[in-house]
Amino acid sequence: MTRTIMTVDDSPSMRALLRHALAGEGYQVETAEDGVDALERIDDAEPDLVITDINMPRMDGFELIEAVRGHHRWGNLPILVLSTEFSDEKKQRARSAGATGWIVKPFDPVKLSAAVRRVLV
Amino acid sequence: MNAQVGIAGTGAKPGAKPGALRADGFRHIGIIQGDRGVSADPQIMFSTVLGSCVAACLYDPEAKVGGINHFLLGEPQPGQVVDPAAQHRYGVHAMELLINDMLRHGARRDRLRAHLYGGANLHAGMRAIGSDNAAFAVRFLQQDRIPLIVRDLGGNSARRIDFQPALGRSRAKLVRDAVPAAPRRPAPISAPVHAVASGDLDLF
Numbered sequence: 001m002t003r004t005i006m007t008v009d010d011s012p013s014m015r016a017l018l019r020h021a022l023a024g025e026g027y028q029v030e031t032a033e034d035g036v037d038a039l040e041r042i043d044d045a046e047p048d049l050v051i052t053d054i055n056m057p058r059m060d061g062f063e064l065i066e067a068v069r070g071h072h073r074w075g076n077l078p079i080l081v082l083s084t085e086f087s088d089e090k091k092q093r094a095r096s097a098g099a100t101g102w103i104v105k106p107f108d109p110v111k112l113s114a115a116v117r118r119v120l121v
Numbered sequence: 122m123n124a125q126v127g128i129a130g131t132g133a134k135p136g137a138k139p140g141a142l143r144a145d146g147f148r149h150i151g152i153i154q155g156d157r158g159v160s161a162d163p164q165i166m167f168s169t170v171l172g173s174c175v176a177a178c179l180y181d182p183e184a185k186v187g188g189i190n191h192f193l194l195g196e197p198q199p200g201q202v203v204d205p206a207a208q209h210r211y212g213v214h215a216m217e218l219l220i221n222d223m224l225r226h227g228a229r230r231d232r233l234r235a236h237l238y239g240g241a242n243l244h245a246g247m248r249a250i251g252s253d254n255a256a257f258a259v260r261f262l263q264q265d266r267i268p269l270i271v272r273d274l275g276g277n278s279a280r281r282i283d284f285q286p287a288l289g290r291s292r293a294k295l296v297r298d299a300v301p302a303a304p305r306r307p308a309p310i311s312a313p314v315h316a317v318a319s320g321d322l323d324l325f
Binding site for chain 2: 010011012013014016017020055057080084091094095099100101102103104105106107108109111112114115118119
């Protein structure tokens with residue numbers, strides 16, 4: 001069965017990069033441009049994994065993670081952060097919000113796909 | 122005084138600091154390859170010298186904050202295989218770092234305007250690295266829907282760029298007989314831009 005990954009990033013260029021990398025590995029890719037967009041579409045997208053940026057307008061990655069964790073249907077969904085940020089403070093915040101893991105950009109497609117395989121249940 | 126200057130280098134290096142106030146009324150900050158700078162201080166002037174590299178000057182007219190980067194997608198050695206996908210990823214990353222710094226200084230993505238400079242092909246007969254860099258930058262702005270206001274790309278002369286971030290004003294001068302003063306180290310295509318390992322999964 002094809003697994004679905006929802007990527008959340010405010011940069012169209014980054015969304016295109018991620019789509020290309022993940023679709024090439026055989027995943028169905030759904031994209032959202034920020035946290036609000038992701039929450040609006042998550043029920044239709046039915047993702048097996050969310051990969052989200054942190055710095056986004058309207059609703060950032062931290063708020064998105066908290067909202068997904070509070071969602072009756074998506075409370076246990078794996079969520080990876082993919083961000084240019086790398087401070088321990090930010091990582092700790094994501095961990096507290098309920099993120100599954102953190103990857104620092106720029107991403108390497110091979111490492112990204114290994115990380116995805118590791119957290120997809 | 123909104124003297125916020127954010128300079129981020131490519132590694133542990135603290136980055137350039139503004140110099141003394143000069144006769145022209147500005148504190149100059151040099152931006153070398155791989156660096157970027159963001160400021161809302163009207164006394165700051167960013168300067169950089171470009172050959173085949175590209176500098177994107179971004180400006181938010183409402184927040185009155187501007188930023189500049191200086192990047193090279195890659196400079197393959199003779200015989201080295203170029204991975205266009207890796208180059209593209211590196212370029213997107215260079216732009217994202219600048220945009221994120223801008224957002225931290227109060228800019229909004231949908232208000233950004235861009236000036237692009239550089240992308241010269243300095244050496245006849247070599248692969249047109251400058252053209253590749255320029256084409257990437259134009260494509261990125263189109264894809265990210267950032268209006269390109271000033272476009273001064275290509276040719277075969279180096280350029281000196283001065284950018285006033287608080288006004289979003291830039292100017293370029295051709296540097297006829299000079300190789301850019303910036304170090305011509307190859308751009309780290311997929312190398313970590315941070316002190317921490319990029320791309321690795323940190324599992325919580």
